[in-house]
Amino acid sequence: MPGPVRNTVDRLDKPSAYYQARNKKRRYRDDDDRERERTPEEPADDPLKDAATLYVGNLSFYTTEEQIHELFAKCGEIKRLIMGLDRFNKTPCGFCFVEYYTHQDALDCMKYIGGTKLDERIIRTDLDPGFQEGRQYGRGKSGGQVRDEYREEYDEGRGGLGRAIQAERLKEEEEYGKGR
């Protein structure tokens, strides 16, 4: 049998373009040399080959562990659930990691739960090579997720406008007040 056959419709249990693009970039930067030395017969070891962890995004800040558990347990017993927290306040900032016992459960979750609603928001799931300490914190300047810094749309579940924009407006207002 030749390699895996392409299905007649796309599969939903593939890593996202985000993950793939990031990986590609990283490879260009870091192991450019190693990449060239590698013979074509031995493909790079896929870190997602047995991934049982999912990154879950676009959660509301108010969504609780219990709510996440209730939904995600529909794909299998959950081994570990790590809430994404604001780096400074240690409050939920809209993402989490869900770890299952098996790779298959994680794939099923991609297929059946990613893109459906939790707490009335469409959530995003992505296969993840595994949680590491430190990754539970937002990487944005103000402590939350980067996407919440400059967001121009008002999103009630995620703290209103982007934080950088809020800060800017506050500053403008203050300056305006002083000028008067």
Place this chain on the structure above:
Amino acid sequence: MADYDRGPRDGGRGRGNYNNNNRKRRYRDDDDFDRRPQRRRYEEPLSVKVRRQLLSIAESALKRVEDEIVSIAKTVCDNYEDEELRNSFYDLVIQLVVEQPFKTPFVAAVVLVVNTMRAEMVAEILKRATERVNTCVQMGEWRETKLLMKFLGGLQGALEGDGVWLVLQDLLSKAIDLQTENNEETIGPELVKIILFTIPYIMASSATDMQEKAAGMVENADIIASEPHVLQALVDPYPGNGNEEATAPNGVLSLLQKQLQGEAANGWELSCLPRPWKVLLETEQENPLASTTKHPLPAIVIPEAVTAGPRPLFPELYFSVYAHQDVETVPPMTDIASCLLRDALVDTINILDFNRNATARFLIDIDCYFSPDTFVKRATPFDRLRDVEGDKSTWKPEDVAVDAVFSQLFQLPSPEHKLVYYHSILTESCKLAPAAIAPSLGRAIRFLYRNVDSMDLELSYRFMDWFAHHLSNFGFTWKWTEWIDDVELPGTDPKKAFIEGALDKEIRLSFAQRIKGTLPAPYQQLITEGKEKDTPDFKYNDDAVPFAQEGRAILALLKRKAPEDEIQPVIDQIRQLALDMNLPDPLVPSTDAYMTSICYIGSKSLSHVLSSIERCRERLLAIGPRSSDARKQIIDSVMDYWKDQPGIGVNIVDKLLNYTILSPGSVIEWAVSQHGNRLSMSYVYEMVSLTIGKVTGRTRQVVRSSKVPGLTAEQRTLVVQSMQAERKSMKDLFALMEDSLVSWATGSKDQVMQSGDGTSDEEAVIRQWGERWLRVFRRKYAVEEAWFVEVEKVPVIDVAPGEGVLANGNADKVDEVEMKDDGIE
């Protein structure tokens, strides 16, 4: 369910295009969406173009499918020299047949047209298809075998002599052999199913003069097909539960058999099947069908020993939520369309689980794939069906599609995929075509609710779980007003239990206040004040509660993470007090105080309670072996603390099982041995089925690991011993359930043990719950036993002494599965 969310996709894009010409960059979106292709357009290879055409065959209602068929066939034949094109065409033909069953007749038509131009290509396709059938038959891939046989059946007109009939004959002989040997086996019926579903596709093909053969085959299959299978009662979705209206279940095989007999008598009209091959008759040539090449069908060999394949086989019943309406919205069970549509739908659904959006698309577009007059126009409201004139069809495509999804959601003992997959298809279908699907779902829900008390208990739980999950995707809107009368029913009534269970599940996915806002006034009382509280009260704050002071002391100690030797004195104090009060087991009240404190400290979230259990793990682990009552008290304390949000309690109990602080037996006893009314609570059922699932899952894993080949004799003895021990404890657990449940079901449970106010009505209701539970867990046990019998059939090859290296390697694998139950790290 009146409101729907439509995706923002269309809106956003439309706006962007409008600004395309003289735009200022205002939003990031403008950049993202409006960018024109910057690379030079390139001509796509022909193979890619043909692939796209073939993939989308029959999908569009705007194109005439006959034209598509001819165009594809012509391109492929005209470019016969293009090897890439040729090979990708061969591959795709077979793959489409096994992945998108709806398209089989259209793909077959392409092949028939190719046969008029490049007959050698058809020989190649037949070669590849039969090779694949042979592989499938070897592996026990019966569904794929069926799909390929349907395709070959559609090509019968291009085959020499008897063609496909010979294969069907071989399958039938095999089935009869199997059944003669043992009429409880399930492969025989599966083979007959392949035969019966292939026949209609032959009869709707371009082949002529087949009536006699078909009738003969149907007649010969009768001894297996019309005999109800012995396991049928096990998987009956509506066992009735004392309800007299319950109807005998309809086995798919016997149903189809009758329908085929009807078709044989009526000249094989098979009106729902499309006949796209008729495009061949449009040529100027005289009798083009007869003049084309006929090919021999390469041999298909049915092996001596056949296997059941990757999925356990059980008799299939025909399930419909739309069978009892005053206007027909789905084909009646007397019409062969009911089985043919269902078969194609169910295969499509189960094969395409890797893309639920594609599946939902197929469901919505079902009318594209069958003959044009099979259905009424999409989204025709139910009330309008009465206006349909004459003998035109009143079948609603969306009802037929939704019915098939429910048949899987309510498949016993279990469907092919996780239940949530079937939830997700209904969600996506509803998003794609809300106006069509939502009213169909509404009618389905009403039917299911009306009959919830005669339904199998496991299925009514699935119904409730789906219902709550579905609503959570659509703003929690449902016309609760129509069930208002049932709010006043007692909690043990199956309808009331459904309402309470569903509301609880809704709250778990959202929060109490939100759900309360979606309910009409009479329901408001069901969302108590306690449910709206994030942190339930600590009962020992009330001095009227026994051991209040000690309870508070323990809480204070645990809060400041005091060492064990400071906690023990308080426990001793409770023990002394309890002895003074002549309480039967002094470890019970101290356990209550301890566990309740843990719950309170951990009330903030699941990870909080886990870390507080983690800290107190040693003491909790020591309780069970000392007193089984105290162990049960752990569950009591958890469930009492979380009485208003039982889902959290169930979750904690589940984790306590992982830590082996609780034993599966203690959970079962807590749930079914003392209080009859617990049987009506959906969360108790949930807790028990989770526990049983954990035990059976573990047992299977141990059994599987005892099957690793290449062990030495001693290693084999060891693994077999541990496997048998595991199986014994599973069996004991089921026996424990059986004992309690039988006494509830027969009413022999000592009613004095209960609160005492049980009226005889109440007793009868509890008896019914007992029966329903019993049926579910007897089935679960039977399924495990059947699974074990199948696994035992697989021979294991061990090494001769001296080949220790390999053996050790495998022994490590055995250790690895020693198991997740040992706790989470």
